[in-house]
Amino acid sequence: MDLTFSENETAFRDELRAWLAENQPEAKPPPDAGDDAQFAYRRDWQRRLYDAGWAAPAWPTEYGGRGASQSESAIYFEELGRARVPFAANTLGLLLGGPTLMVWGTPEQKERYLPPILSGEEIWCQGFSEPDAGSDLAALKTRAVKDGEDWLVTGQKVWTSGAQYSKWCMLVARTDSEVAKHKGLTYFLMDMDQDAVQVRPLRQITGEAEFNELFIEEARIPDANVVGGVGNGWKVALTTLMNERAGLGFALQIRLRQLLDDLIAVAAEKGLLEDSLYADALAELHVRCESIRLLAWKGLTDAERYGQPGPEGSLAKWLWSDTNQRVTQLAADIVGPQALISGTSWSYELLRARGNTIEGGTTEVLKNIVAERVLGLPRLKVAA
Amino acid sequence: MDFGLTDDQRDIQRTARDLLAERATFARVREHAEAGTTDTALWQELCELGWPGIAISEANGGQGLGTIELSILSEELGRVVAPVPFLASAMAACVIEQAGSDEQRERWLPGLASGEMIGALAGAVDGTAELVISGAEADVFVLVEDDGSGRLVAAQDAEVSKVAAIDPTRSAARVSAADGAGEQLEDGCPGLGRALVAVSSELVGVSERALEMTVAYVKDRKQFGVPVGAFEAVSHRCAQMLLETEQSRSLAAFAAWSADADPDSLAEAAAMAKAAASQAGREVTAGAIQMHGGIGFTWEADVHWLFKRAQLDAAVLGGAGRHRARVAAILADKIAASTAA
Numbered sequence: 069m070d071l072t073f074s075e076n077e078t079a080f081r082d083e084l085r086a087w088l089a090e091n092q093p094e095a096k097p098p099p100d101a102g103d104d105a106q107f108a109y110r111r112d113w114q115r116r117l118y119d120a121g122w123a124a125p126a127w128p129t130e131y132g133g134r135g136a137s138q139s140e141s142a143i144y145f146e147e148l149g150r151a152r153v154p155f156a157a158n159t160l161g162l163l164l165g166g167p168t169l170m171v172w173g174t175p176e177q178k179e180r181y182l183p184p185i186l187s188g189e190e191i192w193c194q195g196f197s198e199p200d201a202g203s204d205l206a207a208l209k210t211r212a213v214k215d216g217e218d219w220l221v222t223g224q225k226v227w228t229s230g231a232q233y234s235k236w237c238m239l240v241a242r243t244d245s246e247v248a249k250h251k252g253l254t255y256f257l258m259d260m261d262q263d264a265v266q267v268r269p270l271r272q273i274t275g276e277a278e279f280n281e282l283f284i285e286e287a288r289i290p291d292a293n294v295v296g297g298v299g300n301g302w303k304v305a306l307t308t309l310m311n312e313r314a315g316l317g318f319a320l321q322i323r324l325r326q327l328l329d330d331l332i333a334v335a336a337e338k339g340l341l342e343d344s345l346y347a348d349a350l351a352e353l354h355v356r357c358e359s360i361r362l363l364a365w366k367g368l369t370d371a372e373r374y375g376q377p378g379p380e381g382s383l384a385k386w387l388w389s390d391t392n393q394r395v396t397q398l399a400a401d402i403v404g405p406q407a408l409i410s411g412t413s414w415s416y417e418l419l420r421a422r423g424n425t426i427e428g429g430t431t432e433v434l435k436n437i438v439a440e441r442v443l444g445l446p447r448l449k450v451a452a
Numbered sequence: 453m454d455f456g457l458t459d460d461q462r463d464i465q466r467t468a469r470d471l472l473a474e475r476a477t478f479a480r481v482r483e484h485a486e487a488g489t490t491d492t493a494l495w496q497e498l499c500e501l502g503w504p505g506i507a508i509s510e511a512n513g514g515q516g517l518g519t520i521e522l523s524i525l526s527e528e529l530g531r532v533v534a535p536v537p538f539l540a541s542a543m544a545a546c547v548i549e550q551a552g553s554d555e556q557r558e559r560w561l562p563g564l565a566s567g568e569m570i571g572a573l574a575g576a577v578d579g580t581a582e583l584v585i586s587g588a589e590a591d592v593f594v595l596v597e598d599d600g601s602g603r604l605v606a607a608q609d610a611e612v613s614k615v616a617a618i619d620p621t622r623s624a625a626r627v628s629a630a631d632g633a634g635e636q637l638e639d640g641c642p643g644l645g646r647a648l649v650a651v652s653s654e655l656v657g658v659s660e661r662a663l664e665m666t667v668a669y670v671k672d673r674k675q676f677g678v679p680v681g682a683f684e685a686v687s688h689r690c691a692q693m694l695l696e697t698e699q700s701r702s703l704a705a706f707a708a709w710s711a712d713a714d715p716d717s718l719a720e721a722a723a724m725a726k727a728a729a730s731q732a733g734r735e736v737t738a739g740a741i742q743m744h745g746g747i748g749f750t751w752e753a754d755v756h757w758l759f760k761r762a763q764l765d766a767a768v769l770g771g772a773g774r775h776r777a778r779v780a781a782i783l784a785d786k787i788a789a790s791t792a793a
Contacts, residue, residue, distance in 0.1 A: 347780035362702035439687035
């Protein structure tokens with residue numbers, strides 16, 4: 069057992085840290101600067117990462133990455149989190165689209181799509197969830213019908229972040245209604261630059277719109293843009309979903325750690341660490357934070373080293389989302405009225421955290437996954 | 453990073469598990485619990501294998517292995533709630549080894565390592581510890597006060613009265629040492645961190661076993677035509693039990709590693725481990741009783757041994773709240789230090 073980084077990992081971390089120290093992004097645009105300014109800011113930042121070879125270290129060198137190990141990739145995300153830099157504009161392409169193509173794409177698709185993902189020239193979004201297909205994703209209804217050499221797609225997608233800036237959409241649609249619902253799906257790359265695709269911002273409880281709805285009315289997708297073969301969409305989508313949690317999780321954990329450190333600092337300043345109620349609550353959150361980091365690293369390194377994925381992955385996301393909510397809720401007590409006034413970062417975090425237990429694996433579903441796949445408990449079939 | 457055990461450590465774990473599965477069945481535990489006796493045959497066997505001295509240095513008569521090995525054995529013994537005084541002796545030895553004088557170490561450690569002598573450690577208030585695990589059998593006590601001072605007291609120099617704790621798998625006693633009885637140990641009782649790792653690891657074992665029994669039960673027990681484990685109210689509770697067990701496991705592992713590899717982190721790591729493991733132990737074993745339904749509430753079922761063991765272990769040297777308070781104090785100190793810098 070050795071809970072330190074290896075020499076290589078330390079060197080990797082130090083190199084990145086040094087670069088980040090020398091290359092901080094400009095000051096973030098103020099909250100009222102609008103979505104376009106925020107997006108341009110993240111795009112510029114990705115360009116700087118890209119120019120320095122730091123946009124996607126986990127990508128193989130043949131596709132422009134550094135061939136970083138899983139541990140190094142986790143360190144990369146921890147360091148980005150620690151440096152409080154923005155997420156790259158094309159995070160979905162870098163973390164989901166690119167890796168999905170690397171597994172399922174043809175050589176032509178990889179050649180065509182990977183370089184502009186890395187540079188940020190072409191932004192990617194995700195067209196999975198629908199109003200009637202959230203946790204039950206396989207129930208999705210967006211339909212793709214063959215029309216000559218192309219496919220015509222009609223339907224509606226929801227929770228598509230960054231759609232208004234995206235060139236390509238990872239779209240899962242139904243191509244066969246006669247078979248079991250998981251088996252009739254196909255994964256497409258849809259060009260967002262067509263009138264048949266309408267993007268409508270989805271305003272969330274924080275006031276802004278990170279996400280969108282897509283209204284698709286006979287959008288055209290060339291057959292060459294099918295990924296992984298017709299009818300194989302579910303498997304390809306699972307690859308995308310598996311990647312969703314892996315990388316970003318480490319950055320999010322560090323963000324949580326920083327949020328908690330900030331809260332502890334506020335408490336200290338107000339003399340509240342002497343108050344046993346607050347001391348107890350903060351210590352509990354500290355213990356949780358440390359256990360999240362340990363569970364995430366244990367999950368990653370055990371899988372890397374011993375091949376067997378354990379329960380830690382699902383547990384870490386579940387625990388992170390619950391803890392983030394507790395931290396931001398406790399902040400309302402410790403920080404005071406500022407946490408309930410619009411436009412402050414504490415009020416933003418309080419509201420935004422409500423989404424954490426829903427997005428990227430709803431807690432109730434994670435519990436079912438843990439119960440069924442880790443504990444082997446039976447699943448109750450509900451008669452439709 | 454590598455959370456895995458070495459081959460030797462895996463051997464220790466597997467040997468321990470196999471041995472205890474055969475020799476510390478619930479039937480045997482029940483037999484001794486109901487009679488209020490230690491399983492002396494098992495204890496003898498463990499002594500012959502060198503378990504009590506696993507982490508005592510070779511110079512002091514032990515096996516000279518580390519905190520991780522101590523943690524492994526503690527966890528395995530927790531899984532079976534073995535009716536032996538291992539934990540108490542191991543915890544006492546941890547403190548005597550690091551906080552004792554040469555003379556004190558020479559006098560007590562070889563006996564504790566061989567199992568000829570039994571030790572017990574407890575938090576005391578002005579020399580009195582109301583509930584000392586394995587206290588009725590101990591030859592020597594380590595009594596730790598709130599201010600961190602500690603005393604080494606031979607049984608004959610203390611007032612020891614047997615107490616019937618709710619956990620009948622080990623003896624218990626009220627121990628009182630008059631002013632001046634026994635000898636001072638080094639201030640701050642170094643070695644307490646390792647002792648906390650041992651009890652935290654035992655709690656992880658108890659929690660893990662409680663979850664295992666629960667999962668087996670809810671897969672089997674049918675109501676309304678289906679195994680009750682298919683109902684989300686039940687399966688989600690089980691998932692929560694897993695979360696708490698794994699959380700405490702990761703923190704106990706970190707503390708065990710810190711003890712030997714990064715001693716500066718041990719104070720915080722041990723406090724976090726004890727806080728999490730105490731809470732998890734109580735919650736998970738309570739969940740086990742609940743998920744077993746009516747059966748879980750009977751003396752005849754074996755779930756209650758785990759619940760009771762968790763209660764006693766959670767309380768020794770302070771429960772979750774006390775250790776969270778220590779974590780908070782450590783955090784406050786760090787802030788003060790960085791402000792001053």
